[in-house]
Amino acid sequence: MASALYIHIPFCPAKCGYCSFNSYSGLADLYRRYTKALCCEITEVGRGAGEERLQTIFFGGGTPTALPLEMMQQILAVCFSSFSVAAGAEISMEANPGTVDGDMLARLRTSGINRISFGVQSFVDKELKIIGRIHTADEAIGAVQLAGESGFKNISIDLMYGLPGQSGKSWQFSLEKGFSLAIRHLSLYQLTLEEGTPMADRVARGEILLPAEDIVSEMDGLTVQHTATAAFERYEISNYSLQGSQCRHNRIYWKNEDYIGVGAGAVSGRQGRRMRNADNPADYCSLMEKGISPVIWEEKLDREASFRETVIMGLRMTAGISLRSLEKRYGISVEEYYGDILKSLLGDGLLSCRAGRLHLSTRGRMFANRVMAELV
Ligand code: SF4
Incomplete structure (x- = not known):
């Protein structure tokens, strides 16, 4: 049984130009139907969940805070009635700063959400506008402050570099602003331009320019420099936290442990199998309403494939992977399995x-x- 539950809310007030996630704008008419379908799936999955307690619940998206509060509370109540949730479980929600107010944050907190992660991306309005975010830098700062006043102690923000029009100086500004807020966790990502997104099309047409490679390298350097002087520990390639505030939910993914995903497009990894639900929210609702499983794709991972995934995911974490634990879990020795490849990566100083x-x-x-x- 898995100890982590991921709940996908695929709705956003507007689609950001760079976004390739399974998220949709303009579907407010579907909110109630989707909530009902989701509650139904959570109840069904919870029935087969056995005795193990959930250690983490994660509302991701999309924009979970786009959903009306009463629906979110309904989903949370079904989680608690369908699963045994450990005392002190981490219950996270992703939030867009443009969709929250003090009342909503306070009520989310009292409903059981104890970690909130704001997609801020930049503290420069010009950059926010060009990537299609619906909020300003001041609104993002205000949302973080309101979350603190509403009782959230565990607050995270995401920032991105390599944005169109961004310079080393403006990335430094966003980093400094981020570290000046009362947050305990920070995710720093380089923008990846996904094919088929409006931003990729605009770059291809030459309407907007991404920073040159040397500027992105400068941003990399600034990231290393700023995070080294802050009290934040880099515990994963893109994630930094104060002591005791690593994201427990994501650590379960990085350790390649079992997790349950519910909602449109959600992925589950359980007992050597990986499953994905129907991506389209309306299709997902229809399947649930007809009493048909929403799973549309499934694969069985053999022992070696699972072993390799555990190695790759585990190396994302600064703590790396324990050779002995891996051998115990899979009966495979990393040194023997990778042989010369491992020697060469160690020899080139890429692994230690x-x-x-x-x-x-x-x-x-x-x-x-x-x-x-x-x-x-
Ligand atoms: S808020 Fe997030 S999920 Fe929604 S469109 Fe923007 S990047 Fe995509």
Whole structure:
């Protein structure tokens, strides 16, 4: 049985130009139907969940805070009645700063949400506008402050670099602003331009320009410099936290442990199988209403494939992977399995091995994609 539950809310007030997530704008008419279908799926999955307690619940999207509060409370109540939830479980919600107010945040907090993660992306209005965010920098700062006043102690923000029109100086400004807020967690991502998004089309037409490679390298350097001087520990390639505030839910993914996903497009990984629900929210609702499983895709991972995934995901974490635990879990030795590939990555200084744990080195983090491609 899994100890983590992910709940997908696929709605957004507007679609950001760079977004390739399973999210949709203009579907407010579907909110009530979707909530009902979701509650139904949570109840059904909870029935087969057994005795193990949920240690984490994560509302992601999309924009969970786009859903009216009373529906969110309904979903939460069904989670608590369908699953055994551990005392002190981490219950996270992603939020768009443009969709919250003090009353909503206070009521989310008293309903049981104890961690909130704001998609801020930048503290420069010009950059927010160009990527299609619906909020301003001041609104993002205000949302973080309101969350604190509403009783949230565990607040996270996401920021992105490599945005159109962004300079090293403006990235430094966003970083400094982020660290000046009362947050305990920070996710810092480089923008990846996904094919088929409006932003990718605009870049292809030459309407907007992404920063040149040397500017992105400068931003990388600034990120390392700023995070090293803050009290935040980098515990994963893109994630930083104060002590005791690592995201417990995401750590379950990175350790390749079992998790349950519910909602449109949600993925579950359980007992060596991976399953994905129908992506389209209306299709998802129809399947649930007809009493048909919303799972539209499933694969069984064999032992070696699961082993390789655990290696790759585990290397994302600064703590790396324990060679002994891996061998115990899969009966496979990392040294024997990867042989010369491992020797070469160690020899090139991209991986390092200390006290029985394999890590990405500082240099290895810069070439993480290359390392993962060798080990996949
Ligand atoms: S708020 Fe997030 S999920 Fe929604 S469109 Fe923007 S990036 Fe995508």
